[in-house]
Amino acid sequence: MSLTGNAIIGQSGGPTIVINASLVGAIQAAWDLDEIQHFYGAIHGMDGLLNEQLCDLFREDPDVVEAMKLVPSAGLGTSRIKPKEQDLERAMEVFRAHDVRYFFYTGGDDSQLACHMISELAKSSDWEMRVVGIPKTIDNNLVVTDCCPGFGSAARYAALCCQYVGRDAEAFGTLEVVEVMGRHEGWLTGATSAARPEPDAPPHLVYLPEVQVTRQQLISDVQEVYDRYGFAVIAVSEGFAFAGEDQSTTSDKVDEFGHSRLGGVAQWLGDVLEEATGVRARNDKLGNLQRCFAATTSQVDLDQAYAVGRTAVEWAVDGQTDIMITIERENDDPYQWECGATSLMTVAGESKAVPREWINEAGNDVTEEFVTYCKPLLVGRACELDPGFSSLPKFSLHVIETKLDAYER
Amino acid sequence: MSLTGNAIIGQSGGPTIVINASLVGAIQAAWDLDEIQHFYGAIHGMDGLLNEQLCDLFREDPDVVEAMKLVPSAGLGTSRIKPKEQDLERAMEVFRAHDVRYFFYTGGDDSQLACHMISELAKSSDWEMRVVGIPKTIDNNLVVTDCCPGFGSAARYAALCCQYVGRDAEAFGTLEVVEVMGRHEGWLTGATSAARPEPDAPPHLVYLPEVQVTRQQLISDVQEVYDRYGFAVIAVSEGFAFAGEDQSTTSDKVDEFGHSRLGGVAQWLGDVLEEATGVRARNDKLGNLQRCFAATTSQVDLDQAYAVGRTAVEWAVDGQTDIMITIERENDDPYQWECGATSLMTVAGESKAVPREWINEAGNDVTEEFVTYCKPLLVGRACELDPGFSSLPKFSLHVIETKLDAYER
Incomplete structure (x- = not known):
């Protein structure tokens, strides 16, 4: 059933290397669809939506839009606001004021929850609109979907x-401890092992948050590898902790979602290992670069990010709502996939850990099943945007006039 | 004057992305020269030399040798030993035992000093040999030479x-503090600014160890940038300290050269800035990846690394000794260079800081002169070795028989 009006799209949570590709897919799909009259970007995600900070995406230079596919991080700005009841009502006011009939939100499980809440509120009101979530997270922890756009490129960089x-x-x-993002799920850490060209290539040991090992076990694992190769590379998730011991590296500061800030586990674990083995231990925390180092983008990841953005718009216009677009795996090798959809309720606030059987019994590596799953997501490289240090493209962000009073949160 | 015999080459100090290219240049030059009968690699640099851990480089597969050009880090292993008097005498014994008439050593100022000491000892003995240093350091702090192989690629990655x-x-x-390698010299930190495509591109502020600023000044700099752009990126050298304050981030541990281990300044400074400005501050320490992330190698750097290795061997066979090969700049734009040489004594143990006039008066950015100097070293990208995660090539390291008693250091 045809629904004509305006659309809003927002980017949420931690940015990724390919989140803009989803936005580009959405914009380019909307160009050809009469049902979307104006396509607005919410500047800084939920913040922009609530504060009516909206920009007119159809006024962006089409060449810039195309080039933004390869630019990392959220080109509209991002947000970590968790909307409350009154925020949702405000969102509805904004939708009405700007004749918004389509809302697209790109993010992880917290953001899909926000999306779902908006969808529910819209359904219970007299304002007809369609709400579609676009998956995104380097953590790869959304349920239902085969994988999450953003993961493959982060995994490629980490590997x-x-x-x-x-x-x-x-x-x-020496010993080398590499700290990989991942609070509760070890997809990214496991990926560094999955990319190994041969069994004795680094990282030799990977520890995912899904399985805890004792201090004694880990030291013994490392000693064994070091004795065999004369060096050892150990990848750990930032959420790492020894079995039976408290997390040692949690900061007392919290992020905008109320999660404690992590980081520093590699340095801490390096010190533990150096003391236990007597071998010098170095460490590297891969940090924010995992979600923005665009010179080694994964081609599959880029393609999928574009596709989920494009599909979200097309399917919404076709009449679908209250869904998140998913990736459905058709075949492992060669990797084949297509877009699918799932109801927002199935993914909102849910997260998917690495299955226990995809981690080896000792809890220090991933299994062949994990490798089969993961490797196709990261092996191919996309072209590099900017080998010559010319300017990175940027949206102009033509802000439209507000129609409501300022919002006090 | 023709001198025929064997040669030893070693790699020393912190590895770089292109140090193997110098080794490959040396090997490939030696293939065509009758004066070098056997070419040995010292495994783990000075350690290998003293312990007679030598491998036969002419037995390496020529295809592997060629491929090693693009493989990061020291393919022969490296060492941070500072040779003492008795070590030098031992080295001479090894040279005599293996009829070594050529010694090549790839490293920074400490390593060139070791090289010089060996050269002096050889001169004062009856053992005719030629000693040539090959420059290498991501710190870019060797004197005389225009730049140091390894710097351009590290700078490209950091930028x-x-x-x-x-x-x-x-x-x-948010605020973002990036920690760049550099204890006393800010070449690498300055390079992140030099690569900016336009004046308002990040990093907005760079602090080199050559100029200290006060806590108040830095906070005010950052606040100003944040007020203008709504975010700020600050690059600091790992040796950063505020004027009039002690270095806050030095570890009590020391490295093999007796230098205190650095690291953590970005996290510390981020906390300082977050508290002072009330704006969330993130941080990233670029760490060891600066000297090994080979997917974004600088082409000029790769070419120069190869050339200094090749030239070292050619000029030694031509009769030169007690020199380090240098890069001589012929023209800034287009960048033109050729190899030159300087006596080891001029470079041994010396280091070159960024000139004060190449840093702006406020001490928070580099000047146009720095940019003109630096930019050509990093703008062009070399081809990537391994976009598909196939195995990285590796030397076979065919170890030769020892001829001396074991060495007790």
Whole structure:
């Protein structure tokens, strides 16, 4: 059933290397669809929506839009606001004021929950609109979907880092601890192992938050690898903790979602290992670069990010609502996939850990099943945007006039 | 004057992305020269030399040798030994035992000093040999030479990181502090600014160890940038300290050269800035990846690394000794250079800071002169070795028989 009006799209949560590709997919789909008259970007996600900070995406230069596919991080700005009841009502006011009939929101499980709440509120009101979530997270922890756009490129970067830093550790004959993003799920950490070209390539040991090992076990694992190769590379999730011990590296500060800030586990674990083994231990925290280092983007990830953005718009206009677009795997090797959809309720606030059977019994590596799943997501490289340090493209963000009173949160 | 015999080459100090290219240049030059009968690699640099851990480089597969050009870190292993008097005498014994008439050593100022000491000892003995230093350091602090192989690629990586992480900070509207390697010299930190495509691109502020600023000044600099752009990226050298305050982030541990281990300044400074400005501050320490992330190698750097290795061997066979190969700049734009040489004594143990006039008066950015100097060293990208995660090539390291008693250091 045809629904004509305006659309809003927002980007939420931690940015990724390919989140703009989803936005570009959405914009380019909307260009050809009469049902979307104006396409607005919410500047800084939920913040922009609530404060009516909206920009006119159809006024962006089409060449810039195309080029933004390869630009990392959220080109509209992002937000970590968790909307409350009154925020949702405000959102509805904004939708009405700007004749918004389509809302697209790109994010992880917290953001899909926000999306779902908006969808529910819209359904219970007399304002007909369609709400579609676009998946995004380097953590790869959304349920239902085969994988999450953003993960493959982050995984590719993390895996390359482990390969390269392995040569550095080998040259010195040292231990090297690499800290990979991931609070409760070890997808990204496991990916560094999945990319190994042969079994003795680094990282030699990977510890995912899904399985805890004892201090004694880990030290013994590391000693064994070091005795065999004369060096050792260990990848750990930032949420790492020894079995039976408190997380040692949690900061007392919290982020905007109320999660404690993590980081520092590699340095801490390096010190533990150096003391236990007597071997010099170095460490690297891959940090924010995992979600923005665009020079080594995964081609599959880029393609999927674009596709979920494009599909979200097309399917919404076709009449679907209250869904998140998913990736459905058709075949492992060669990797084949297509877009699917699932109801927002199935994904909102849910998260998917690495299955126990995809982690080996010792809890220090992933299994072949994990490798089969993960490797196709990261092996191919997209072209690099900017080998010559010319300016990174940027949206102009033509802000439209507000129609409501300022919002006090 | 023709001198025929064997040769030893070693790699020393912190590895770089292109140090193997110098080794490959040396090997490939030696293939065609009758004067070098056997070419040995010292495994783990000075350690290997003293312990007679030598491998036969002419037995390496020529295809592997060629491929090693693009493999980061020291393929022969590295060492941070500072040789003492008795070590030098032992080295001479090894040279005599293996009929070594050529010694090549790839490293920074400490390593060139070791090289010089060996050269002096050889001169004062009856053992005719030629000693040539090959420059290498991501710190870019060797004197005389225009630049140091290893710097351009490290600088390219660091600059890319700042560009990308800038988009991440912009998306959130946060402060971002990036920690770049450099104890006493700010070449690498300055390079992140030199690569900026336009004046308002990140990093907005760079602090080099050559000029200290007060706490108040830095906070005011950052506040000003944040007020203008709504985010700010600040690059600091790991040796950063406020004027009039002690270095806050020095570890009580020391490295093999007796230098205190650095690191953590970005996190510390981020906390300082967050408290002072009330704006969330993130941080990234670029760490060991600066010297091994080979996916974004600088082409000029790769070419120069190869050339200094090749030239070292050619000029030694031509009769030169007690020199380090240098890069001589012929023209800034287009950048033109050729290899030159300087006596080891001029470079041994010396280091070159960024000239004060290449840093702006406020001490928070580099000047146009710095940009003119630096930009050509990092703008062009070499081809990537391994976009598909196939195995990284590796030397076979065919170890030769020892001829001396074991060495007790």
